Amino acid sequence: MAEITHARVLRIAAPIVISNATVPILGAVDTGVVGQLGEAAPIGAVGMGAVILASLYWIFGFLRMGTTGLVAQAHGTGDATEVSAGLMRALIIAGAAGLALIVLQLPLFAAAFWLSPASPEVEALTRDYLTIRIWGAPATIALYALTGWLIALERTRAVLAVQLCMNGLNVALDLLFVLGLGWGVQGVAVATLIAELSGVALALWLARAAFADGLWRARSIFDRVRLATMARVNGDIMIRSVLLQASFTSFLFLGAGQGDVQLAANQVLLQFLSITAFALDGFAFAAESLVGQAVGAKSLRGLRRASIMTSQWGLGGAILLGLGFFIGEPWIIDLMTTAEPVRESARHYLPWMIIAPLIGIASWMLDGIFIGATLTREMRNAMILSVAVYVLALLVFVPVLGNHGLWAALMVLNATRGVVMGRLYPRAEAKAAG
Template identity: 45%
Template sequence: MLGQASIPLVGIVDTAVIGRTGDAVALAGVALGATIITLVFWTFGFLRMGMTGLTAQAQGSGDRAEVEALLLRALAIGIALGFFVLAISWPLREAALAILSGTPPVDAEAGGYMQGRFIGAPAALAVYAITGWMLGLGRTRQALALQIVMNMANIGLDIWFVWGLGFGAYGVGLGTACAEGIALVTGLFIVGRIAGANVLAIIARTPRALLTDRARLAKLFAVNRDIMIRTIALLILFTWFANAGARLGAQTLAANHVLLQFVSFAAFILDAFAFTAEQRVGSAFGQGDKARFMRAIRLTGEFSLASGAALALAFLLLGGPLIGFLTTDAAVRETARAYLPYAALVPLVGMPSWLLDGVFIGTTRGVALRNAGVLATVLYIALDLALRPFDNTGAWIAMTASYLLRAGGLALYFPQLIKDVGEPAPSGV
């Protein structure tokens, strides 16, 4: 939970540093730019999610060589994809800004933020792989240390670049990119401590035949393909929501972005239990231990429910002052406080979807994740369009309902998952 709570601090710090300049347009630009960067970077979120389940299963079956081979494969894929994203960053940025509904001043600020963030793409995607590997091994303390290093670096660099050097939205993006580079170096050091050898030594002792084994690569790409489709679907969902705010003006966009910091914080806190479920469920699934499998789901579910309720109450009680801290613009504050109850409801309503994500990721059920994610996104967009006459209220109702849609889609696959514990995995999952 501590490790997960530290992750959204990146977005919260980005928001607070630029928000306290009093420039609503710059804050809206960071909001729009962050939405696009999240869409691009988390398209490759399978590097974190797929790695956790596969690593947990390899550890559960006692296959140490495959555990290390998974790390090497994911690092190679992450770094290669990161440089590819960096190479095409200009057309990506221009196309995204042309599609979304920002005003020219907001687009200019968003473009500056994105320019800074894209520099960190190779490091960011490599850190996804390292984090997923650590979580798959149950090394949560090391994952916490990695996040703390990145967040502390991000805080210091953001303040320096924005308040010290006056770089504005570009400085926020550049500070985060530099922090991701620092996190990569730190992550490689931690990997060496866990494995008892640095990455070069791991490469040297891993058989080439294992790294390129067709069956293992086929499973890796099948799982990652389905998780990637699922992730893209959910990112489209969140981008659609951000665009709804942009359509209603810079103040609404900025206010929704402030409230999304609450949602993000809740998501990462509750994902702590989902990640625990990934590791515990994945390991039990690899061993074929149904009793341990069900116990992991029950315990993580109980803690998730209690935490979701506590977060919802905390947001209602403390949300007003926190909004005042994140932005000094009076109009943005007023709008954000008006819609705070919707953001406060998300931890409770969204808890089942996050927990089920963890269960299905840990068991590498990519088809179920893909189908539930795509269905939830399609139904969400239809609901949002139907609620357009209610402006931002309709947008928040549709967003809140999307979590129930996602959980419902995964619940349809849950009975079959229980039956499959201890049995050979069906083909294509």
């Protein structure tokens, strides 16, 4: 495989960092546009609808990670047929999943409103939003697969191009449909649907090499061994992701028990974790691609260089983020909320956010390494053990330390993941050594 250098790592990581930076901007524009209507209900409807769909689509997020690891390994071995077939399998799953969501939309939306009831006006507007956007489900889930495939081949500038196309078109259509034509909440939904369809069309065009020369023929796509491997990898990732999401959900629920001010402060500080994840994802994605290729090529040296170099950049980013949070905390917190009690409480717990990137960086980078090496069973088992330790930490710390104990337990979760996966890292080297 080609020599792994710092420049190569940055070529993969930088477009992902820029791409991620555009994500919160789109949400802000959606909210800002409907906010110009002068009513509260449309804002709540757009926010609620987006959360419901994000929760449904998130279930299939394993397609992004699983596709990256498997295709990167195929690329490392020089198996062009499998590089193409890997994308086709993922797209078939994405299409089936998207169609299933469309067919099951009525019971799914009913369950969502039962879990999170809203006023009749907000619920009616949210249903209007959902019944339009749900038609983009196959495209949105397919984008997970296409993004994973492009990352596996180090084509992250293509990922950035798709993201900029989608978000730019979405913003322009938001302004046209909502402010220009007065379509309200439905205008936001139509704008997003058109942007999603346009994004997947561009991504398919950028991935057109996978469709060439008959490399995707059915015999390769439906190979039993490959299908079994894909099912195992994706199943492990899904279990791991569900456990991780459950841990954050429990954090929010337990924070609510600390009072409204503490809950709001925790919500503000969680945005710091989101910023951290967006900023460091690029280096974890670089690890997925480069480690996967090294494992496919049976290059122990390549795996070590990929693991070390991507982790060096990840650690540097974590240190910069910690310093940035320390220096900029008054401005960042004040920007997020005008409620003085919430500001004061958030500042009280800010030290946890300053150390969070340093505590979490090992687990985040090892996630990337293990995905590239498709050590997904190890990832799953590490998460199971870490969640068990997290629950124990909650039982011990929260009754004594209150909200500080809650944050301490969250740090314990990430630290445990890092330690456990660190001890399992030699398995990645063994896999590369063949």
